[in-house]
Amino acid sequence: MSGIGSPSMLNRDRTILDRSEAIARIEDVAATAEDFDRIVSQSLPLLLDRTVGYIKRFLRDTGQWSEDVAHEKFVLRWGAEYLEQFLVSGRFEVPCRPLFLLDSMVAKQHSRPEPFCYHPDLLTPLGRFLDGLVGRAAVSRDALIALYHHCYGLGPGQVIATLRLNGSESPRIYKNFQRWRDSGWKRTLEDIGLTAPDLQGLTEQCHQQRRRFNGEAERMLRFVQAHYRKSEPDHYPCLSRHQWEDMFLQGYGIEYRIWHLALCLNCLQTAWDLGFAGASAIEKPRVALQFQP
Amino acid sequence: MEEHMHPMDSEPERTGYREHLLDVIRTGARRTGCGASEPIHVFVNQQRIGQLDGAGTEATLQVRHQTPIESVHLRSEDGVLLGGLSTPEYGFKSSRIALMRDAVELRVQNTAQGGVVSAVFLPAPGLWHRARRAFGRIVGQGAPRPVAAAGSGGRILAVAQILLAIVLIGHFADRITGWTTPATQPLPVIQADIPQAAPLSEVAKLEQQLIELAQTQTKTIETIQTQQQGMAQLQRTMAKLSTAQESVASNVMTVAQELEHSRKGTEHNVDRMTRVLMNKNRSEREQLEAEIHSLLIANDQLSRERTQLEQNYQELKKQLTSSGQDISKTTVPDRDKLVMAQQDAPPQIADAKPIRPQPPFLLWVSFSEGTSQASIDQWVLDMHGRKGAFSEGWQAVEIVPPTEPMERVLDQIKQTKIVKAVKISR
Numbered sequence: 093m094s095g096i097g098s099p100s101m102l103n104r105d106r107t108i109l110d111r112s113e114a115i116a117r118i119e120d121v122a123a124t125a126e127d128f129d130r131i132v133s134q135s136l137p138l139l140l141d142r143t144v145g146y147i148k149r150f151l152r153d154t155g156q157w158s159e160d161v162a163h164e165k166f167v168l169r170w171g172a173e174y175l176e177q178f179l180v181s182g183r184f185e186v187p188c189r190p191l192f193l194l195d196s197m198v199a200k201q202h203s204r205p206e207p208f209c210y211h212p213d214l215l216t217p218l219g220r221f222l223d224g225l226v227g228r229a230a231v232s233r234d235a236l237i238a239l240y241h242h243c244y245g246l247g248p249g250q251v252i253a254t255l256r257l258n259g260s261e262s263p264r265i266y267k268n269f270q271r272w273r274d275s276g277w278k279r280t281l282e283d284i285g286l287t288a289p290d291l292q293g294l295t296e297q298c299h300q301q302r303r304r305f306n307g308e309a310e311r312m313l314r315f316v317q318a319h320y321r322k323s324e325p326d327h328y329p330c331l332s333r334h335q336w337e338d339m340f341l342q343g344y345g346i347e348y349r350i351w352h353l354a355l356c357l358n359c360l361q362t363a364w365d366l367g368f369a370g371a372s373a374i375e376k377p378r379v380a381l382q383f384q385p
Numbered sequence: 386m387e388e389h390m391h392p393m394d395s396e397p398e399r400t401g402y403r404e405h406l407l408d409v410i411r412t413g414a415r416r417t418g419c420g421a422s423e424p425i426h427v428f429v430n431q432q433r434i435g436q437l438d439g440a441g442t443e444a445t446l447q448v449r450h451q452t453p454i455e456s457v458h459l460r461s462e463d464g465v466l467l468g469g470l471s472t473p474e475y476g477f478k479s480s481r482i483a484l485m486r487d488a489v490e491l492r493v494q495n496t497a498q499g500g501v502v503s504a505v506f507l508p509a510p511g512l513w514h515r516a517r518r519a520f521g522r523i524v525g526q527g528a529p530r531p532v533a534a535a536g537s538g539g540r541i542l543a544v545a546q547i548l549l550a551i552v553l554i555g556h557f558a559d560r561i562t563g564w565t566t567p568a569t570q571p572l573p574v575i576q577a578d579i580p581q582a583a584p585l586s587e588v589a590k591l592e593q594q595l596i597e598l599a600q601t602q603t604k605t606i607e608t609i610q611t612q613q614q615g616m617a618q619l620q621r622t623m624a625k626l627s628t629a630q631e632s633v634a635s636n637v638m639t640v641a642q643e644l645e646h647s648r649k650g651t652e653h654n655v656d657r658m659t660r661v662l663m664n665k666n667r668s669e670r671e672q673l674e675a676e677i678h679s680l681l682i683a684n685d686q687l688s689r690e691r692t693q694l695e696q697n698y699q700e701l702k703k704q705l706t707s708s709g710q711d712i713s714k715t716t717v718p719d720r721d722k723l724v725m726a727q728q729d730a731p732p733q734i735a736d737a738k739p740i741r742p743q744p745p746f747l748l749w750v751s752f753s754e755g756t757s758q759a760s761i762d763q764w765v766l767d768m769h770g771r772k773g774a775f776s777e778g779w780q781a782v783e784i785v786p787p788t789e790p791m792e793r794v795l796d797q798i799k800q801t802k803i804v805k806a807v808k809i810s811r
Contacts, residue, residue, distance in 0.1 A: 140406070161398055175410055177456070180469045185471065197471070249668065249671020250671075252671070283406070283409065
């Protein structure tokens, strides 16, 4: 029987006390950026849990929540992203009360039409792989270039040929590939919570039923691409065949080609159909997932 | 399936993932794998609007947005969030975001018409720049420095003077005590006795000693003054020496830094060049592989086409052979029909003598000036003729012997636009 003074009770009391103190601390005013950094760094777990709680509530309210580890990981991932943005932006909002600032920031995010990419299918290992990869590509050029490899099996030389890039742009593509292999790939897998057994399972499924597997992947990829393409500037919409042809012939829009074609399978195939130099030596890009960098 | 385990079963997995994310947040911008010279991507309202090329020089990016700007984020090439700010719905906000060594200055202005964001990349000053600034600071402090030197020099001088004075006073006291001690020891007796007992010669001697003492004192004062002047000169020399020494040390430091800088620069350049060459080499190799691949495909295609063509040729050959046999079969009845037709033909045609080829008729034609060779050729063609020799402005033309009278033919030829004259004989 655990009495009032038993160790477990004491520990629980201590935890509650620490938590109350932490809440009291982040409710205080941070007068300077240094104050903000200090207060927030001492309360990171608390802030993450608070953000996660808000996202869970949002999913429950919109009928998208389910009690399983996939949903738990999903809310943790988005909570961490919110918190990361809060950390860099909040220190310029001083004097402020960090806790309330975080609340307002999350509320602002959740007032958007589609605050995050959610689809039940994207909570499977394959869906998480695609969602994590394309989501990362929306903020990282290394990941963006790696999409050409992981989704379509293109190497750096083939990317350069397909996008018809010039000499000065080519070394950067190789550098993107190299950095992705060195650190980006591993970090992205960890950040999206994909484990080695998950990857192994995906690889086996792909080998067993390649066509069906890639067909399913294409369906999800189109959904994910459509969501994350919103992270492109407004002036990067899909183009007609004639417009792509003009762009390739005139040699402009390097950034446009790199960013848009990685996130749009239809436009990538249109660009390939134009049959410009080099691209003809490569098979028409189709979804053929690669699970190694 | 693992993804749909009960939360209680998956608690360790969830906790592990949560801890990992917290570590990532704690590590923050330090985990970027990009170098200082990598571009920095600028995101407005979560959309990438461009990049700042942070290759050691100042760079600016200015973008006008149709809608108000809510947030600006800076990310490295590998996607790490380096900094950012939230902006007010209306008004101006600016901040300076310090990166590893460099900094980015963000300015955002929101109006009713939209927002404008301006990002300026400010590179960290290089080693050479810092050394130059340090040198400038030294040079800039050149004016007050003599004052400081004079102050410390003055203090040194004062201390030296005090020490010298103490030494001299001691020496002087010693001298005085040395002179007076023998006299003072018996003083109580002598002093009492002097007025009566001291002879005049003794007084004169004492007076002489006092005069000598005064002279010695004067000389001592002069010596002290000379020494003071010497000390002052020594101080000035020391100050000059110190300045010169600092200058030399500064120059040595500058040269050393410059050497270091150039060494690093050279190493960096060599590294960069090596990387560029390697990348280029790799790129060319990839390109070559792609070309070889395309050639192989083209080769295969050509082989297929060649095989196809050979098959077609063989088929055509067979068809030609079979057609030849058919024609040979059909030729015999045709020949029979021709014979029968000849037999049925009217008597005048049947009796007609075979036409014997006649020799061509030669004309000499002079063409109008400015007539092109093409026009002449065309006219000869129209005449069903053939060009012959050309002599003294006359072109020989052989035509089929006309059935009409020659004069009429010649008149017709003369009426041709390009023909100036025509004759039969040369």
